[in-house]
Amino acid sequence: MAKAVTDSDFDKEVIQSPLPVLVDFWAPWCGPCRAVGPVIEELSVEYEGKMSIFKINVDENPGTSAKYGIRAIPTMIIFNKGQMVDQLTGVQSKTNLKNILSQKVFGE
Amino acid sequence: MRRFGAVVVGAGPAGMSAALYLARFGINTALVEQLAPGGLLLQTSAVENYPGFPKGIQGYELADFMSEQLSPYTNLSRIQGGLSEFKIAEGRKLLHIDDEWLEADAVIICSGVRYRKLGLPNEDFLLGRGISHCALCDGNFFKGQIVGVAGGGNSAVGESLHLAKIVSRLHLIHRRDAFRAAPFEVDRIKQTTNIVFELNTIITALHGEKQLEGISLKRLDTGKEEFLPLDGLFVFVGFDPVSGFLPEEISRDSQGFIVTDTEMRTNIPGIFAAGDIRAKLCRQIVTAVGEGATAANAVNIYLEHAHG
Numbered sequence: 280m281a282k283a284v285t286d287s288d289f290d291k292e293v294i295q296s297p298l299p300v301l302v303d304f305w306a307p308w309c310g311p312c313r314a315v316g317p318v319i320e321e322l323s324v325e326y327e328g329k330m331s332i333f334k335i336n337v338d339e340n341p342g343t344s345a346k347y348g349i350r351a352i353p354t355m356i357i358f359n360k361g362q363m364v365d366q367l368t369g370v371q372s373k374t375n376l377k378n379i380l381s382q383k384v385f386g387e
Numbered sequence: 388m389r390r391f392g393a394v395v396v397g398a399g400p401a402g403m404s405a406a407l408y409l410a411r412f413g414i415n416t417a418l419v420e421q422l423a424p425g426g427l428l429l430q431t432s433a434v435e436n437y438p439g440f441p442k443g444i445q446g447y448e449l450a451d452f453m454s455e456q457l458s459p460y461t462n463l464s465r466i467q468g469g470l471s472e473f474k475i476a477e478g479r480k481l482l483h484i485d486d487e488w489l490e491a492d493a494v495i496i497c498s499g500v501r502y503r504k505l506g507l508p509n510e511d512f513l514l515g516r517g518i519s520h521c522a523l524c525d526g527n528f529f530k531g532q533i534v535g536v537a538g539g540g541n542s543a544v545g546e547s548l549h550l551a552k553i554v555s556r557l558h559l560i561h562r563r564d565a566f567r568a569a570p571f572e573v574d575r576i577k578q579t580t581n582i583v584f585e586l587n588t589i590i591t592a593l594h595g596e597k598q599l600e601g602i603s604l605k606r607l608d609t610g611k612e613e614f615l616p617l618d619g620l621f622v623f624v625g626f627d628p629v630s631g632f633l634p635e636e637i638s639r640d641s642q643g644f645i646v647t648d649t650e651m652r653t654n655i656p657g658i659f660a661a662g663d664i665r666a667k668l669c670r671q672i673v674t675a676v677g678e679g680a681t682a683a684n685a686v687n688i689y690l691e692h693a694h695g
């Protein structure tokens with residue numbers, strides 16, 4: 280399961296994470312967010328131990344959403360060593376996300 | 388390689404309806420979807436034209452109901468994965484899903500459509516930075532702000548009604564002087580006081596370095612160009628078929644939609660299509676589910692003839 284992260288622990292869990300991180304900005308009433316839900320869950324299993332996958336509810340955590348200028352969901356932001364590596368908006372296929380992670384995080 | 392009597396590609400309304408009927412015919416069926424079930428329904432706010440829901444229903448709720456209705460059928464496999472290759476070889480139909488090949492006696496293509504882009508420079512970058520294709524998802528980020536909606540069909544008009552309740556002002560930008568949307572809904576937007584009509588008008592440029600700041604408009608009747616400051620722009624200017632994976636021998640129209648007969652048969656025996664991917668005029672949830680059932684029935688007849 281992709282873990283939930285909040286405004287209060289975002290810095291500790293994401294920015295200070297020793298592993299690369301993918302954060303899925305979502306909301307329960309957002310259909311496309313629900314569409315990518317299964318993809319995010321599969322990635323969290325496939326990349327276990329290699330990177331952390333988090334979900335953040337934009338309704339409950341407006342601070343982080345505002346900080347990263349989120350104006351559409353789902354938006355996925357990839358962090359490595361506290362730095363933003365890439366930002367993707369809209370429904371993404373697993374293949375596309377894996378390709379981006381390979382190129383931009385794991386340098387394959 | 389797993390083998391199925393029928394493989395349905397795509398779990399939107401057409402695909403889920405087809406799978407329901409195939410399962411009830413007793414056919415060993417696979418329903419393939421790379422995302423959660425629902426297709427474009429998941430991007431639709433209030434659905435008011437689907438019979439049986441007198442108060443309307445949210446698209447994602449209807450998607451959940453359709454998906455749940457498939458759960459009792461043990462002869463239906465739900466396969467989560469993306470279709471990367473589809474081959475027809477000596478009458479065999481082979482589909483590559485993630486790391487696996489499936490073989491099917493019959494295939495129903497229900498891969499649907501995706502929202503069309505405006506085709507302007509900077510559009511991909513600004514998607515998610517002010518540009519959106521989902522009013523339900525992203526409307527709340529523009530509370531009290533000024534947004535544009537591009538388009539004149541059912542999506543543009545219906546989603547404008549949703550957005551107008553959230554934003555301070557909405558500019559509805561349409562290249563013609565009349566709307567294709569249902570007159571009932573058009574009357575509603577005309578009565579909405581914070582919707583400004585920009586008719587006979589096209590968008591010629593998108594502005595903003597970090598996020599959308601405005602757009603350039605061109606008035607088609609006068610040729611005049613002007614700048615319109617906007618916080619957000621919702622784009623509903625039509626649909627493109629999701630058909631990149633299809634074998635070339637399947638007949639399509641000039642826009643890439645699959646041509647079928649009234650029983651949803653394509654030009655290739657054993658391959659059928661249903662829903663928004665078909666070449667047709669009316670793209671609605673209610674037509675998609677009807678076509679799914681018709682296609683499943685045609686598959687049942689095809690398999691009976693093929694296997695005696």
